[in-house]
Amino acid sequence: MVDATQPAASKSLPAATIRAEEAAHFGKLAAEWWDPKGSSAMLHRLNPVRLGFIRDAIDRHWRLDGECVRPLTGKTALDVGCGAGLLCEPLARLGAHVTGVDAAPENIAAAQAHAAGSGLTIDYRAGELSTLPAATFDLVTCLEVIEHVADKRAFIGELAARLAPGGLMILSTPNRTPQSRLLLVDAAETVGVIPRGTHHWDDFATPDELRELLAGAGLAMGEPQGIAFSPTRGLHLSPDLSLNYIVTAVRSA
Amino acid sequence: MDDKRDLVILGGGLVGMTLALAAASKGISSHVVDRADPAELTAEGFDGRASAISTASWNLFANIGIADALEPFACPIERIAVSDQLKPGQIDFVPEPHEGSLGRMFENRRLRLALYEAAERQPLIAFHPGAIVTRRERGAHGVAAQLADGRVLEGSLLVGAEGRRSPTREEAGLQLAQWDYRHRAIISGLTHSAPHEGTAWEIFYPAGPFALLPMLDDEAGNHRSALVWTVAEKDAAGTLKLSDRAFLAEANKRMGGLLGTVTAAGPRSSYPLSFQHTARIVADRLALVGDAAHGIHPIAGQGLNLGLRDVGALVEVIADGMRLGLEPGDAQLLARYERWRSLDSMSVALATDGLTWLFGVPGKTASAVRRLGMGGVQRLSPLKHWFMDEARGVSGALPELLKD
Numbered sequence: 167m168v169d170a171t172q173p174a175a176s177k178s179l180p181a182a183t184i185r186a187e188e189a190a191h192f193g194k195l196a197a198e199w200w201d202p203k204g205s206s207a208m209l210h211r212l213n214p215v216r217l218g219f220i221r222d223a224i225d226r227h228w229r230l231d232g233e234c235v236r237p238l239t240g241k242t243a244l245d246v247g248c249g250a251g252l253l254c255e256p257l258a259r260l261g262a263h264v265t266g267v268d269a270a271p272e273n274i275a276a277a278q279a280h281a282a283g284s285g286l287t288i289d290y291r292a293g294e295l296s297t298l299p300a301a302t303f304d305l306v307t308c309l310e311v312i313e314h315v316a317d318k319r320a321f322i323g324e325l326a327a328r329l330a331p332g333g334l335m336i337l338s339t340p341n342r343t344p345q346s347r348l349l350l351v352d353a354a355e356t357v358g359v360i361p362r363g364t365h366h367w368d369d370f371a372t373p374d375e376l377r378e379l380l381a382g383a384g385l386a387m388g389e390p391q392g393i394a395f396s397p398t399r400g401l402h403l404s405p406d407l408s409l410n411y412i413v414t415a416v417r418s419a
Numbered sequence: 420m421d422d423k424r425d426l427v428i429l430g431g432g433l434v435g436m437t438l439a440l441a442a443a444s445k446g447i448s449s450h451v452v453d454r455a456d457p458a459e460l461t462a463e464g465f466d467g468r469a470s471a472i473s474t475a476s477w478n479l480f481a482n483i484g485i486a487d488a489l490e491p492f493a494c495p496i497e498r499i500a501v502s503d504q505l506k507p508g509q510i511d512f513v514p515e516p517h518e519g520s521l522g523r524m525f526e527n528r529r530l531r532l533a534l535y536e537a538a539e540r541q542p543l544i545a546f547h548p549g550a551i552v553t554r555r556e557r558g559a560h561g562v563a564a565q566l567a568d569g570r571v572l573e574g575s576l577l578v579g580a581e582g583r584r585s586p587t588r589e590e591a592g593l594q595l596a597q598w599d600y601r602h603r604a605i606i607s608g609l610t611h612s613a614p615h616e617g618t619a620w621e622i623f624y625p626a627g628p629f630a631l632l633p634m635l636d637d638e639a640g641n642h643r644s645a646l647v648w649t650v651a652e653k654d655a656a657g658t659l660k661l662s663d664r665a666f667l668a669e670a671n672k673r674m675g676g677l678l679g680t681v682t683a684a685g686p687r688s689s690y691p692l693s694f695q696h697t698a699r700i701v702a703d704r705l706a707l708v709g710d711a712a713h714g715i716h717p718i719a720g721q722g723l724n725l726g727l728r729d730v731g732a733l734v735e736v737i738a739d740g741m742r743l744g745l746e747p748g749d750a751q752l753l754a755r756y757e758r759w760r761s762l763d764s765m766s767v768a769l770a771t772d773g774l775t776w777l778f779g780v781p782g783k784t785a786s787a788v789r790r791l792g793m794g795g796v797q798r799l800s801p802l803k804h805w806f807m808d809e810a811r812g813v814s815g816a817l818p819e820l821l822k823d
Contacts, residue, residue, distance in 0.1 A: 200559070202751070203750075211751060213745070214745065214752070214755075217744060218743060220743075221742060232742075233742070235741065235742070255744070256743060260744040280560075283560035284746075285423075285560075
């Protein structure tokens with residue numbers, strides 16, 4: 167199941183684009199974020215899978231040695247919709263100077279407390295992307311967020327404005343297919359694998375729609391990879407895009 | 420407060436120290452705590468404690484850089500002979516020339532010396548010998564082990580490597596399934612008049628197996644083998660107390676002149692045989708390796724090799740995770756380690772268990788069935804190859820560190 171995850175999706179978008187009832191929903195989940203067996207269990211299980219994609223993308227983009235321990239040394243990273251820092255902390259361990267933004271102050275509070283315990287320095291900001299000081303970042307990540315955003319075009323435009331020249335963007339989101347409606351929304355939320363109210367299927371974007379949105383912001387989307395689930399392999403990267411997918415984007419030449 | 424490291428390994432024996440070195444080869448730092456004093460563990464004299472190192476385990480030693488130092492002390496196993504009470508119909512496992520050896524025999528003392536020496540040169544390993552752990556803590560952000568002298572060692576992941584009676588496992592409440600064989604293994608180093616020609620013997624008697632593992636000749640050129648003699652628990656004390664002469668006579672009787680005359684036996688020691696298996700080998704920020712995760716009957720010589728496969732898998736899982744920015748104690752990494760190892764250790768343990776059971780049944784009919792069975796194994800090549808691959812440790816999904 168794909169990413170189901172996301173409890174947190176967070177939205178860090180211009181104020182008009184955030185749904186107030188969604189922000190409250192995710193705030194309630196913040197405290198449970200870091201419990202690998204808690205309500206974010208799917209997200210914890212998804213983490214190694216999407217980090218695997220991110221690591222490969224980083225190595226390819228900056229032509230790095232796949233074995234190097236801190237490939238992001240000297241680089242800045244921005245995670246938009248960072249939740250309680252499940253992605254920010256690994257990026258910091260990979261050497262990046264990380265900024266995490268989330269619309270829900272509870273998420274940011276949980277993220278700050280956890281980073282302090284982990285001995286990591288991460289710049290966490292509660293609020294909208296637009297309230298960040300003007301700055302661009304070498305790596306911009308926004309995972310499992312755009313499906314929660316009402317004005318996707320405006321939001322992607324804001325993300326693009328944060329990408330430094332020569333930078334790399336990574337996005338993931340559920341696809342809008344009959345399979346994702348059945349598995350991610352109906353089944354997963356019914357049995358409780360994903361917290362109820364996490365997803366609104368109509369807001370999901372297909373890979374083609376996302377490519378078009380990115381192109382509108384001057385970004386070229388890479389080849390999407392699916393995140394699929396099988397009983398034997400668990401969550402894994404796959405050519406099957408029907409549930410959830412993850413892509414890179416860079417400035418168009 | 421000492422420096423925080425990736426791993427806090429409790430137990431610096433063969434498995435724990437190999438883990439520290441294998442981890443270091445991937446840039447992973449560790450504290451290693453052991454109650455024993457290394458000087459005692461590496462003292463002179465052959466006490467019969469020996470290990471069969473499979474081809475896969477040897478690859479691991481090569482990959483962590485201790486194979487060259489060990490090679491001069493290796494006795495290659497050229498052939499494994501399995502016999503039912505020395506009656507006709509024995510099984511021979513002989514590899515084809517291109518298949519390489521079935522493994523190498525080492526005195527455990529030699530393995531320890533090589534491991535300690537390599538660990539001393541490795542700045543990523545902080546070794547704390549002669550230390551008693553008084554408190555273990557596993558929290559949201561890391562683990563800590565307090566020592567009797569008050570020092571506190573911190574890390575991201577706690578590893579229980581203290582052997583079959585692991586206090587770390589017990590404290591974590593990980594349940595053990597346990598079959599007690601009510602048998603005891605008596606081990607000793609034998610000196611004998613005829614060369615063993617690289618043969619490892621497993622001679623099954625209704626009372627339990629009698630195993631002879633080939634060792635390198637000593638400096639004076641005496642031929643040596645390590646004996647693992649299984650006796651019923653009720654007979655163990657008596658056997659251990661036998662005079663040297665009586666013990667030699669008993670050993671000679673059971674070996675039927677296979678290796679000429681046994682002329683001397685080293686000090687005897689013993690340990691109870693029990694098959695243990697934990698369904699869970701991980702908990703929050705805790706992983707078990709080696710006998711702490713699965714005690715195993717020693718007849719097939721798989722105990723240490725199984726533990727070294729644990730080492731290879733755990734290091735690979737952690738290194739893969741750290742490459743992604745995850746910390747060594749990450750719950751998802753530990754879940755992968757547990758999935759990977761549980762099938763392998765269970766199948767080896769059950770196969771070994773079945774073999775013991777098959778050979779433990781007394782009576783003429785049972786003996787005939789066993790001989791028939793052994794003839795069957797001899798003829799049935801897929802099964803035979805499974806046995807041989809198992810002895811060499813090359814079956815199943817091997818961790819990268821155990822590959823050539």
